[in-house]
Amino acid sequence: xxxxLVSDPDGDVVSLLEAxxxxxxxxxxxxxxxxxLPEVDxxxxxPGCREGRSLLRRLGDAxxxxxxxxxxxxEAGLAPPGSAAYVVKPGSRVQLGAALAxxxxx
Amino acid sequence: xxxxxxxxRRLQAFPRATLVAIVGGFATFSLMAxxxxxxxxxxxxxxxxxxxxxxxxxxxxxxxxxxAATGLWVWASTxxxxxxxxxxxxxxxxxxxxxxxxxxxxxxxxxxxxxxAAQRSIASLQSDLIDATLDGICLTDEQGEILISNAxxxxxxxxxxxxxxxxxxDRLIAIAERTTExxxxxxxMLELAxxxxxxxxxxxxxxxxxxxxxxxxxxxVEPDGSFAGRVWTLREVTxxxxxxxxxxxxxxxxxxxxxxxxTSISGFLEMLADEEAELGETGRxxxxxxxxxxxxxxxxxxxxxxxxxxxAQRLELRYGPADLAELAAACVEAARPAADEKxxxxxxxxxxxxxxxxxxxxxxxxxDNLVTNAIKFTEEGGRVVxxxxxxxxxxxxxxxxxxxxxxxxxxxxxxxxxxxASSARRRAIPGTGLGLVIAQAIVEAHGGTITLQSREGExxxxxxxxxxxxxxxxxAV
Numbered sequence: 001x002x003x004x005l006v007s008d009p010d011g012d013v014v015s016l017l018e019a020x021x022x023x024x025x026x027x028x029x030x031x032x033x034x035x036x037l038p039e040v041d042x043x044x045x046x047p048g049c050r051e052g053r054s055l056l057r058r059l060g061d062a063x064x065x066x067x068x069x070x071x072x073x074x075e076a077g078l079a080p081p082g083s084a085a086y087v088v089k090p091g092s093r094v095q096l097g098a099a100l101a102x103x104x105x106x
Numbered sequence: 107x108x109x110x111x112x113x114x115r116r117l118q119a120f121p122r123a124t125l126v127a128i129v130g131g132f133a134t135f136s137l138m139a140x141x142x143x144x145x146x147x148x149x150x151x152x153x154x155x156x157x158x159x160x161x162x163x164x165x166x167x168x169x170x171x172x173x174a175a176t177g178l179w180v181w182a183s184t185x186x187x188x189x190x191x192x193x194x195x196x197x198x199x200x201x202x203x204x205x206x207x208x209x210x211x212x213x214x215x216x217x218x219x220x221x222x223a224a225q226r227s228i229a230s231l232q233s234d235l236i237d238a239t240l241d242g243i244c245l246t247d248e249q250g251e252i253l254i255s256n257a258x259x260x261x262x263x264x265x266x267x268x269x270x271x272x273x274x275x276d277r278l279i280a281i282a283e284r285t286t287e288x289x290x291x292x293x294x295m296l297e298l299a300x301x302x303x304x305x306x307x308x309x310x311x312x313x314x315x316x317x318x319x320x321x322x323x324x325x326x327v328e329p330d331g332s333f334a335g336r337v338w339t340l341r342e343v344t345x346x347x348x349x350x351x352x353x354x355x356x357x358x359x360x361x362x363x364x365x366x367x368x369t370s371i372s373g374f375l376e377m378l379a380d381e382e383a384e385l386g387e388t389g390r391x392x393x394x395x396x397x398x399x400x401x402x403x404x405x406x407x408x409x410x411x412x413x414x415x416x417x418a419q420r421l422e423l424r425y426g427p428a429d430l431a432e433l434a435a436a437c438v439e440a441a442r443p444a445a446d447e448k449x450x451x452x453x454x455x456x457x458x459x460x461x462x463x464x465x466x467x468x469x470x471x472x473x474d475n476l477v478t479n480a481i482k483f484t485e486e487g488g489r490v491v492x493x494x495x496x497x498x499x500x501x502x503x504x505x506x507x508x509x510x511x512x513x514x515x516x517x518x519x520x521x522x523x524x525x526x527a528s529s530a531r532r533r534a535i536p537g538t539g540l541g542l543v544i545a546q547a548i549v550e551a552h553g554g555t556i557t558l559q560s561r562e563g564e565x566x567x568x569x570x571x572x573x574x575x576x577x578x579x580x581x582a583v
Contacts, residue, residue: 009366010370012367013370015370016370016374019373071362071365072362073411073415089365089366089368090365090368092372092373092376
């Protein structure tokens with residue numbers, strides 16, 4: 001089962017992402033915020049906040065594919081270079097599922 | 107207010123008029139007594155001097171002058187050997203006539219003075235009034251030379267660094283390079299100089315300082331229809347624009363933040379929908395209401411964000427092949443359940459395929475908005491017609507309804523942000539007042555036009571005309 005790291009400043013959104021990923025057949029992993037990062041196959045994060053930017057820094061060059069899930073539009077230019085997909089909130093399970101499916105099919 | 111000499115209409119008083127009258131009176135007496143011309147001149151020769159004193163000093167002085175003049179005439183008659191001696195009745199009659207003349211002249215003068223004072227008072231009040239406004243105001247003649255200007259205009263002219271002489275158009279053109287859009291600004295001024303009948307309002311911003319001014323000008327027309335000049339007003343609107351910018355930034359920030367709770371609501375709603383079968387009838391009804399409200403809330407947030415993009419001139423269009431007839435058909439089908447539920451007849455009239463190059467998603471948004479509005483503002487039993495036709499090299503889609511309509515004086519404001527027609531507010535029909543703003547921005551970004559005609563109580567018709575291919579294709583507008 002593919003493991004997906006989730007990060008969002010809002011606890012409810014983190015819970016939603018975990019539940020959504022489980023229903024989509026993936027194993028969600030919450031961002032530990034401190035300490036070593038778990039090994040994951042993809043990351044879903046909010047790039048428009050401190051937590052998201054911190055996670056990106058900690059992931060560094062060896063970051064797995066990143067899916068942005070943001071309150072800001074893509075035009076805001078927050079997506080890190082090379083990010084795999086960009087979903088504007090509130091989005092839907094279908095959009096997230098499609099982004100992950102495309103990513104893992106590649 | 108400054109009135110230039112050309113327009114000056116100041117009434118002058120009669121300086122030293124009484125002195126002139128006295129000298130004149132004695133000169134008349136001298137001619138009568140010295141040159142023995144009493145009979146030739148007659149007592150009437152004193153009349154102008156009596157009238158002058160009465161006019162200059164007042165009725166009583168006029169009466170006094172008439173007594174003095176009668177006395178001089180009697181004296182001259184006695185000194186002039188060739189003149190008959192004045193009789194008692196002749197003296198009495200002359201005294202009465204002269205007294206009437208002197209008093210009347212005094213009364214007329216008093217009335218004239220009062221009238222003049224009143225005019226001066228009104229002129230002074232008008233001057234104070236025009237100087238007390240925030241707007242700089244001036245009136246120019248047919249050639250564009252300033253006839254009258256108020257204090258705020260002179261202050262603004264100094265602040266803008268306008269040249270002190272020349273026509274208004276020339277002075278304004280002189281600062282074109284200091285504005286943020288010199289080309290547009292200059293063209294606008296030349297257009298005004300060319301066409302005396304243009305009435306226009308526009309804004310310009312100064313480079314560097316960010317100061318924004320709003321100008322308005324309209325022709326002044328004589329009763330016979332000829333061009334007499336032009337009135338100009340100029341107002342600084344920097345604070346207004348800054349307030350609008352802050353408001354837009356605030357709305358955008360709040361709207362972005364609203365997406366976070368909306369994510370949880372709509373996401374967990376999806377989860378709950380998976381278990382919908384397990385819910386009872388009441389639970390399913392509640393779920394349906396939550397879902398509907400969530401979609402509505404989501405639409406409001408998206409509209410607010412789109413308007414923020416439009417205001418910031420960041421509306422992005424993704425051009426591609428589209429078919430206006432197909433878009434209209436899809437929109438009508440999507441809206442049919444709502445129309446059926448409300449008991450509104452929804453019809454589509456189409457000629458055939460109407461291909462065009464456009465952002466299909468955005469155009470669909472425009473059509474959805476217009477059709478949703480039409481259904482929303484039409485009572486049960488009413489009719490909404492969506493007609494798509496080819497016109498010239500473009501296409502036109504018209505959405506007409508038999509709904510509540512809009513008062514005529516509100517039609518122009520419907521394309522302003524957050525404005526809602528009074529007919530909609532009275533009936534408590536929900537809405538944000540953003541739909542038409544968004545529709546207009548999208549249509550104009552495609553190089554098209556949107557027009558609205560309405561009669562309160564009879565219905566509304568909105569037409570969108572689009573070119574087959576936008577003249578100036580651009581990713582952003």
